[in-house]
Amino acid sequence: MIDPVFLDTPLYRCEALESRLGCAVSVKLETANPVRSFKARGTELVASLLAGSGQQAVVCASAGNLGQALAWSGRGRGLDVTVVASRRAPAAKLDRIRALGARLELVDGDFEMARERAAAIARRDGVRLVEDSLDIETCEGAATIGLELVEAAPSFDAVLIALGGGALATGIGHVIKALAPGVEVICVQPQGAPAMTLSWRERRVVTTGSADTIADGVAGRFPIPAVLDDLLLVADDAVLVREESITAGMRLLLDHAGLVVEPSAALGVAAVLEDRDRFAGRHVVTVVCGGNVDMDAYRRWTGG
Template identity: 30%
Template sequence: MNIEQIQDAYETIKDVVVKTPILYSPVFSEMCGNGNKVYLKCENLQTTGAYKLRGALNKIRKLTAEQKGRGVVCASAGNHAQGVAYAATLEKINATIVMPETTPYLKVQATMDFGGKVILHGKFFDDAYKKACELSQQEGATFIHPFDDEEIMAGQGTVGLEILDQLPDCDIIVVPIGGGGLISGISVYAKAINPNIKIVGVQAYGASAMVKSFQEHRLIALDSIATIAEGIAVKSPGKLTFEVISNYVDEMVRVKDNVIVDKLLVLLEKHKLVAETSGVASLAALKDIKNIQDKKIVCLISGGNIDMLNLSALINSGFVSRGRIFCFGVELANIPGQLLNVSTLLTKLGANVIRLEHNQAKARNKYQNVQLEITVETNGFAHIQRIKEAFEEAGYFINPQY
């Protein structure tokens, strides 16, 4: 793959894809520190909610008439599926999408809404991948690989083209990595334009096959993966992408799930932007990039297709980890007036009750006492500590729930 292929891909798809904005972030710039300026490349605002449309459309538009007549098939846990379905419908060809049975409903429904025929198969991506390969052979349909394909990589590389058009003097580009198609395309284009640009790849600790491969200079597949960032949870890196990454990427960073959740919450609160967990991995990596000072850093927000129920749970988790919500249990005598005493104490402490539940079964003395489970809004960990101390002074024993 080379820069000419990426430029050609842009001409092929530019009538459909959105040239997504780059936004300066004072909040993440301050978090990064050292005089660095952080910018967000918002592929969560792409037509299908993620950058994947770029590669899928480039690949599908370059199929022969005969190939288009036989249709396409792909395997995906979500964003690639939507990109292929949208592109295939646009080109008036049939698309069969094999998705794991565990795929969030939002992504399954969105894929069908874009015109794809969805088959749910297996628990993991690898199961869906094998099934899609079987269907491709049986039906003669063209298999559209999610990352290990030069035309897919070239299409994703158009993100890099836009970044350097929008912010020509950027110093560092930070990119989430699953199979490696996105960072491959971006790094080839960016290095061709400016060899001094630093390219940083990011993976979750629980799914870091490409990081390990990069460090050991050989392809390494994982036996299992465990991360909330399902969009970049890939057991086996691509052969083509590994070769490109080995030659063009400067640094690899791994991030923890709790940091991903925190940055998701900051993005939502401060920028009013919705992203999926994998989409904010680049933001989670900012503190771990080596030796950066007074640099312009572009963090790629790769997608925004997150299920609302999942988002709600992550927001709640983020509030807990930041000391904005405190959930605790307290055992009370099962007599009138106890609830009023607790309520009065919380009022004096300025803690807003958002959930309250009596649970006599959890009390140590089930016949005389009741366990009161309380969730309150708080102003941080110092506030939580004051609540604990006040309850202890009043003779109550607090049992934090999480």
């Protein structure tokens, strides 16, 4: 069901990063596709199933990347796509959602407010609500990354995964634990948006009053209980990183890998920067999960 353009994304050792990080580093590059993030692996499944069942419309809340992916997948299958997002979302992501033909509704609050509005629209109009990380298709889409990792790089010791709503971490995590159980699954979140990490550590849902991070793609405040249950099954660790480590990771990926990434995609590198001893001498894979970023902000963060 997934368009091949989103599959078999590049995976390679990045030796230029290794001297800086003190460990062997492989990059799984999920920006090399038409929506520049991993999200379309899941929206391709959603849109295919909806089109096959005769449904015409779908709505989602998005920090930006899911909306782009659903718009792309829906456009190719004749679906009427509505995306609800925060006005504070990066303009580059909002512009791309519009360009892909989706109806975009903006709310004044954060992502959690957008989620509430999307649910209200679904109830009002009787259309399918796509809930990232809760809908199994979004997790199954991410799980295909895990299949590709296991098939192509069976010798790695740990995989570093950005943790937001949880689809990426649970999808990849279930595959890794089933097919390569010796590999450590490490989830990474910003200190300014720690809700899912705190929930994992306490084994219960922990919400936060705010989310303050440049990594907008993972800035949720209300973890979904069912997703946390999945995460507790597959994550070996969940760590929090500082904002300065995220921007340092973005600079390293630019200077030594030639990659322009959004902050969420640099979380894995940030985790290594903050705990070099833990990863010394090991082979880690970091999933570069998105590259949709406002360039003015990017230049401020990276000093470019």
